Amino acid sequence: MKAVLEDIPTSEHAAFATRRFFQAGWPFNWHLHPEHELTLVRQGTGRRYVGDHIEDFGPGDLVLLASNVPHTWQADVKAEPWCESIVAQFRDDALGPGFFDLPELAKVRDLLKAAQRGLRFPEAQAVASTLETLPDQSPPRRLLVLLDCLYELADRPWVSLASEPASPRLRPRDRSRIDTVSAYVQSHYAEPISLDEVAGLVHMSRTAFCRFFQRVMGRTFIQYLHELRVSQACRLLVETDLPIADVGFRVGFGNLANFNRVFKRLRGVTPSVVRRGGVGAAAGRA
Structure with a gap:
């Protein structure tokens, strides 16, 4: 399904966006953006929508979405009024044209291709713990931590979410x-x-x-x-x-x-x- 295009703000001192969200609930906000997105839920419960897939989420939910995959996390404020997440968003060329085409990153490239349907990682607690530190790192260290997380996730089991790569069409x-x-x-x-x-x-x-x-x-x-x-x-x-x-x-x-x-x-x-x-x-x- 289709969604509203979201503009992701980035800093002139960083190649990608890293944000920590802590707010009273997440409303239904169906959107997409050209950045890939890695999201870790630290607090909150509700339903996650990725393409044509709907699933419950809770603390520890770790999901990777490729660029332009429509999605939203909708919180159940009756069960848990406050929600917290850590989100990293980056483009294919964030580290320079062709960066993910390097042979050393073949596994990450394959991971991002699979993420066109959205991927959930049920057995990646160590990666989640590392990701929690991402917003507090210096920009150079943040870059290394993100690459390390992606490389580790490429070796972890994942669950594909949407039945097929989404084709956004929503007005x-x-x-x-x-x-x-x-x-x-x-x-x-x-x-x-x-x-x-x-x-x-x-x-x-x-x-x-x-x-x-x-x-x-x-x-x-x-x-x-x-x-x-x-x-x-x-x-x-x-x-x-x-x-x-x-x-x-x-x-x-x-x-x-x-x-x-x-x-x-x-x-x-x-x-x-x-x-x-x-x-x-x-x-x-x-």
């Missing part, structure tokens, strides 16, 4: 519509939500809205709503002792059978498995 008006729908669903997912209702929010007919949402988000609105409800259910299953039926009702499912069916389709296991401690099995699926 400003479409982005405004998605922002409106997303904000409404975030506030009302536990209530009955009809297609006619959300279509009315953006002044579209039901049929036109369904086509629009599928084109922009790469999935139907009902799929999007189910994914959000199931991600909230996972949190309640792990963090509370509420009966499973009550969990389903609290996140918007009208009956237990439908909750179990949708949950297993999206997560590969039933809610009872997650409740018994199979938390790892609750990882989101593309």
Whole structure:
């Protein structure tokens, strides 16, 4: 899907941008930029959108995106009001034309190519610890640390996110519509939500809205709503002792059978498995 072009500010004393964000929540901000991006979440939970992929994120989430991959991290402020991340953004020519074509950087070049779909690194705690120090380094040292992180990540297992390299096509008006729908669903997912209702929010007919949402988000609105409800259910299953039926009702499912069916389709296991401690099995699926 497509996104708004973001301009990344850089310093005249640095070849790339390194920033530490600490703020009260991250709103849905669907965007892209010509820089590659390495993001580490230190605090906060919510949903990460990369291309046509939606997945929960939490502390320790480490993701590499190639240039022009549309994305956003949307925080769940009800679960964790404050969010912190460390972000490094750099262009192919940040270190000079053809720098990543050097034979010594072949593994990094292949890594950046794979990152055209977005990559998540589930087993890179040492790299994450190193990345945490990046904003505090001097500019020359910062450069060496970034290259070291990329080189180390090239040898780590990764999970590809988007089903294919994204082809951005979103217009400003479409982005405004998605922002409106997303904000409404975030506030009302536990209530009955009809297609006619959300279509009315953006002044579209039901049929036109369904086509629009599928084109922009790469999935139907009902799929999007189910994914959000199931991600909230996972949190309640792990963090509370509420009966499973009550969990389903609290996140918007009208009956237990439908909750179990949708949950297993999206997560590969039933809610009872997650409740018994199979938390790892609750990882989101593309």
